[in-house]
Amino acid sequence: QVQLVESGGGLVQAGGSLRLSCAASGRTHSSYVMGWFRQAPGKEREFVATISWGSGTTDYADSVKGRFTISRDNGRKMMFLQMNNLKPEDTAVYSCAVSLRSTQPIRAQVLYDTWGQGTQVTVSS
Secondary structure, three states: OEEEEEEOOEEEEOOOOEEEEEEEEEOOOOOOEEEEEEEOOOOOOEEEEEEEOOOOOEEEOOOOOOOEEEEEEOOOOEEEEEEOOOOHHHOEEEEEEEEOOOOOOOOOHHHOOEEOOOEEEEEEO
């Protein structure tokens, strides 16, 4: 069983930056995929970015491409989301998740097996 804990959320002004972290513990191995998702008030949870743990291949939602960067540290079992040029519409609870069903980046939430508790990101205008 894998456990995930996010950190790094907070309040930032538009145009600012934040770096989210996701620490994995428990039964982890090299052949899995991790991702970031977010849910804004009154909206459904949506895909943000995903990374293959083995190859480092990444994929991004169009809304964050060029502003956000997903990365991982295999040795520390951690995943990061560097968010630059933040906009008020980026305000949401950000959650990390892991999928053991693929070795390639995936966007579909239903294919993710374990989720963290989420961290709040608020961008003021």
